[in-house]
Amino acid sequence: MAKAIAMEKDDSQLRQKQMIAEHFDRLAAAPDTGDKCAYTFVPGNLTELLRSFDVLPVLPEINALQAGMRGKSREYISIAEKLGHSEDVCTYVKCDMGMLKSGNIGPTGQRLPDPDLLLLSYTGCFTFMKWFEILGREYHCPVVMLHVPYQGDGAITDSMRDYVVEQLERKVIPMLEQVTGKSYDEDRLSECLAKSAKAEDDLVAVLESAKHTPSPIDAYFGGVYYIGPIFTAFRGTDEAIDYYKSLRSEVEQRLAAGKGPVTPAGEIEERYRIVVEGPPNWTNFREFWQMFAEEGAVVVASTYTKVGGVYDNGFRHDPSRPLETLAEYCMGCYTNLNMPSRAGMLAKYVTDYNADGFLINSIKSCNSFSAGQLLLLREVERRTGKPGGFIETDLVDPRYFSASNVKNRLESYFQMIEQKRSGG
Amino acid sequence: MRYTVGIDLGSTTTKAVVLDEGGEILGRGITNSRSNYDVACQVALGEALINTRFSMVESGLAESGIAAEQRKSLLVGLGSAFREQQYLAQLAVLERELAKLVEAASDPSLVAIVAAIIDEMRAESRSLYAAGARRKSDFFRDLAGSRYLALAETKSKESGTSFDRLVGLFDKAILAVENTPSERDSFGVHAEAAIASLSESAAELSAAVRRAAGTELEQVSSVGTGYGRQRLPFPKSQIRSEILCHGLGAHAMFPETRTVLDIGGQDTKAIQVDERGIVTSFQMNDRCAAGCGRYLGYIADEMNLGLHELGPLAEQATRTVRINSTCTVFAGAELRERLSLGEKREDILAGLHRAIILRAMSLLARSGGIENEFTFTGGVAKNPAAVDALSKLVKENYGELTINISPDSIYTGALGAALFALRDSHHGEEVRASA
Numbered sequence A: 001m002a003k004a005i006a007m008e009k010d011d012s013q014l015r016q017k018q019m020i021a022e023h024f025d026r027l028a029a030a031p032d033t034g035d036k037c038a039y040t041f042v043p044g045n046l047t048e049l050l051r052s053f054d055v056l057p058v059l060p061e062i063n064a065l066q067a068g069m070r071g072k073s074r075e076y077i078s079i080a081e082k083l084g085h086s087e088d089v090c091t092y093v094k095c096d097m098g099m100l101k102s103g104n105i106g107p108t109g110q111r112l113p114d115p116d117l118l119l120l121s122y123t124g125c126f127t128f129m130k131w132f133e134i135l136g137r138e139y140h141c142p143v144v145m146l147h148v149p150y151q152g153d154g155a156i157t158d159s160m161r162d163y164v165v166e167q168l169e170r171k172v173i174p175m176l177e178q179v180t181g182k183s184y185d186e187d188r189l190s191e192c193l194a195k196s197a198k199a200e201d202d203l204v205a206v207l208e209s210a211k212h213t214p215s216p217i218d219a220y221f222g223g224v225y226y227i228g229p230i231f232t233a234f235r236g237t238d239e240a241i242d243y244y245k246s247l248r249s250e251v252e253q254r255l256a257a258g259k260g261p262v263t264p265a266g267e268i269e270e271r272y273r274i275v276v277e278g279p280p281n282w283t284n285f286r287e288f289w290q291m292f293a294e295e296g297a298v299v300v301a302s303t304y305t306k307v308g309g310v311y312d313n314g315f316r317h318d319p320s321r322p323l324e325t326l327a328e329y330c331m332g333c334y335t336n337l338n339m340p341s342r343a344g345m346l347a348k349y350v351t352d353y354n355a356d357g358f359l360i361n362s363i364k365s366c367n368s369f370s371a372g373q374l375l376l377l378r379e380v381e382r383r384t385g386k387p388g389g390f391i392e393t394d395l396v397d398p399r400y401f402s403a404s405n406v407k408n409r410l411e412s413y414f415q416m417i418e419q420k421r422s423g424g
Numbered sequence B: 001m002r003y004t005v006g007i008d009l010g011s012t013t014t015k016a017v018v019l020d021e022g023g024e025i026l027g028r029g030i031t032n033s034r035s036n037y038d039v040a041c042q043v044a045l046g047e048a049l050i051n052t053r054f055s056m057v058e059s060g061l062a063e064s065g066i067a068a069e070q071r072k073s074l075l076v077g078l079g080s081a082f083r084e085q086q087y088l089a090q091l092a093v094l095e096r097e098l099a100k101l102v103e104a105a106s107d108p109s110l111v112a113i114v115a116a117i118i119d120e121m122r123a124e125s126r127s128l129y130a131a132g133a134r135r136k137s138d139f140f141r142d143l144a145g146s147r148y149l150a151l152a153e154t155k156s157k158e159s160g161t162s163f164d165r166l167v168g169l170f171d172k173a174i175l176a177v178e179n180t181p182s183e184r185d186s187f188g189v190h191a192e193a194a195i196a197s198l199s200e201s202a203a204e205l206s207a208a209v210r211r212a213a214g215t216e217l218e219q220v221s222s223v224g225t226g227y228g229r230q231r232l233p234f235p236k237s238q239i240r241s242e243i244l245c246h247g248l249g250a251h252a253m254f255p256e257t258r259t260v261l262d263i264g265g266q267d268t269k270a271i272q273v274d275e276r277g278i279v280t281s282f283q284m285n286d287r288c289a290a291g292c293g294r295y296l297g298y299i300a301d302e303m304n305l306g307l308h309e310l311g312p313l314a315e316q317a318t319r320t321v322r323i324n325s326t327c328t329v330f331a332g333a334e335l336r337e338r339l340s341l342g343e344k345r346e347d348i349l350a351g352l353h354r355a356i357i358l359r360a361m362s363l364l365a366r367s368g369g370i371e372n373e374f375t376f377t378g379g380v381a382k383n384p385a386a387v388d389a390l391s392k393l394v395k396e397n398y399g400e401l402t403i404n405i406s407p408d409s410i411y412t413g414a415l416g417a418a419l420f421a422l423r424d425s426h427h428g429e430e431v432r433a434s435a
Helices: A011-033 A047-052 A060-069 A073-082 A091-101 A126-139 A158-180 A186-211 A223-231 A238-256 A285-293 A322-332 A339-352 A373-384 A403-422 B037-064 B068-105 B108-128 B140-159 B163-178 B186-197 B203-214 B242-253 B293-302 B307-314 B328-340 B345-367 B384-398 B409-434
Strands: A036-039 A055-058 A117-120 A143-145 A272-277 A297-302 A357-363 A388-393 B002-009 B013-019 B025-032 B218-225 B259-263 B268-273 B279-284 B374-377
Touching: A011 A036, A011 A055, A011 A223, A011 A238, A036 A158, A047 A055, A047 A158, A047 A186, A055 A158, A060 A073, A060 A091, A073 A091, A091 A126, A117 A126, A117 A158, A126 A143, A143 A158, A158 A322, A186 A223, A186 A238, A186 A297, A186 A322, A223 A238, A272 A339, A272 A403, A285 A297, A285 A403, A297 A339, A339 A357, A339 A373, A357 A373, A357 A403, A373 A388, A388 A403, A403 B242, A403 B279, B002 B037, B002 B242, B002 B409, B013 B037, B013 B409, B025 B037, B025 B409, B037 B068, B037 B186, B037 B203, B068 B108, B068 B140, B068 B163, B068 B186, B068 B203, B108 B140, B108 B163, B140 B163, B186 B203, B218 B242, B218 B409, B242 B259, B242 B268, B242 B279, B242 B374, B242 B409, B259 B345, B259 B409, B268 B345, B279 B345, B293 B307, B293 B328, B293 B345, B307 B345, B307 B384, B328 B345, B345 B384, B374 B384, B374 B409
Parallel strands: A036 A055, A036 A117, A117 A143, A272 A297, A272 A357, A357 A388, B002 B218, B259 B374
Antiparallel strands: B002 B013, B013 B025, B259 B268, B268 B279
16 A cells, blocks of 8 residues: 655645535435435536535545545445456446445445435436446436537537527426425526636636646646535535635735645645646555656646536636526536547647646546547647657556556656757 | 766666767676666676776777787687686575575585585586587576576485475575675686686787776766666666667667667567657556566466577467467467467467567557657567567558667667766766856
8 A cells, every 4th residue: 555645735625625524414414304415427517406406416426536545446346346347347336336335435434325316417428327327226216317418519509508408497407396396496596506607717717827837736636626626516605615715815825925736745846837638546646646746747737627617718607597507517528528629628728838748647447538548649749749648547446556657657758858858 | 987877777687888988888788687676787787897898808909910810719718718707706606605505404415415516517617608509598597597407406316305495495595696796896807717717818818808907997977777767776867767768779779760669578668759869759568568578488488498599489480370368378378278289389489479569569559650760679679580570560550661670779778878877977067167
């Protein structure tokens, strides 16, 4: 096991930990309080709609990644493999199945409530559908699927939007009404959406602070903490508004003081500015981050911090068009973009954030989003002229994290940037 | 004389390349990597410095005006006799280590048997290094190991002592031998003893050896690379990734190189470089070492052959058996199955060589393909069957390209590291000059 690394924590990080802990407390108490809960996904999550019905969201992906960080995923995955899930199945799914079969104890050590509803909010990943089919059989609860059209042509058309809105009106909302016994309240939804937009403004300001040299934040490893509240249960809440406001002010203070990000290697001197594509590895998260930090590599922009919503292109939840805006949000998530759009976004990040290069962390067990990444690498290299790097790890299967290999490649990659920069 | 050195600490072998201040190669040294990386580096550097002094002897002889043919014969004779002296010195260490172990075992019967084995090994040393003698390896562990085992087998039959016990003693003792670096500046001692043992010598040779032995060699900078580079006794600023070193080394050997394939012991690297030898893109094998040098090592063990015998045997194939497995261990199973089906060893071996090159082709494709000129480096580049399979597949997939393979390809990474060391030392001088 990797050595635990003591690390200075920002106030915001402690605060978000507290918020998430409180959410799990509410979930744990749900069987007693009678709060309803829905299991759903990060991409295309309909948190404001759920909140408007007082439904608490549970995100199995987040539980899986937390299990990875807490060193529980190996055990959970082996339970799922005993049940017959193959080695090639998404390790989030296997981790979740193993957790379910081990008493469904969540990241805070409390039991998660059984779902009242399975809300399949995103269909761009085929595995998600299969995942909820299995959960549906396990929990015998209603499943509602929102079919999210892929942006195959790189744009959202009116008919695509109408199609999603119609599903919300005809399928999702009636199901929520049925499960909760409450009526759809559009004013309440709009109120939540207005709150979302406020927090989104501050989140974008935080992420874009990395355009400064040196960057006050790490927009990947640090970024996953920043997106935590808004990607999970807190979009559309006052807590989220407060959190992002204080996070923004904290980052602005760092910026004013000329400070770099806090990392497992302490405050580091920025030597390389990197854009990253792909999720981090969770089982060796600190060790992985340290490999960057020790070399002075700061991630200035990442696509992973956009899987639960792309906001830096100007999109904000619009309270005046509640269902339309939810439809646009779902279709606009990073995972729903086609290859040219993804390449365009990466290339733009490389340029806008004045990056030295970009790195792809390709996920062994993610067939949906690892496909095409080599092409992406070549395309972004071609568009930006900056060197691309490629490493392979996994989400939560520790067997696929080979520290010496990853370190070797990262060092080679950073030295390659250095060599190019110094002209030989 | 001032020099810079690059050391490539690989999973199988450790290589050192010594450069003069103008960047000319003075010497190369190689040893098997072992549990103690510091010693492996010291030995490789020691060998490279010995090689450097041999170069001095060669130029000394050239200046003395001796005819080229005689010069060559003197140098070959000196080289073999020198190796024999080194072998004898290590054999003495082995003898000492074995004696310690035997004493600890307090079994008097072992004393005589072990002494008899060592005596015979000492007596054989002359024939081991005789002109035209073939050696399976130049590393003491391999050479002494194969002789010790053969002699131990005979002795155990004669005396009824357990063969495994004798092998166990060797396995322990050889570790101690390998971790005992040879005396510094042993060149002079061994070279003098070597000259004394030569039947053909010349006063000019003795003079050249004395001059070479007396030359002061001063290290001005060093750079380490390779898989074990983190363990090198160098500060971080003197460590470079093997990707960069292979790129620069290949560029130095073949300046038109644009794509480099390096197949080492446990990793395969596909590297693209620009016209200055700067790496622009690379791919490495991940999580699995199938298709690397170790794959061939495993197959050699399975077939009870020396690693260097594999390629030449595969070259005798009349057809290529298709091997489907990309896993080293499964390939071993496939090998045994094919043998049981009556396939010829050489045909199966040809298939295995093709299988590892197919893995490399996929890596090359991932790194951006193959551009002219294409340079193949690493230990596996010495294997003729691997080279044949590669040439064929390159032609099929990328057309007619120039494929460069240097006889010194195994030193590519160390050469790149030495060139980085040279740049660092020039840079240091510039900084000092401007201060």
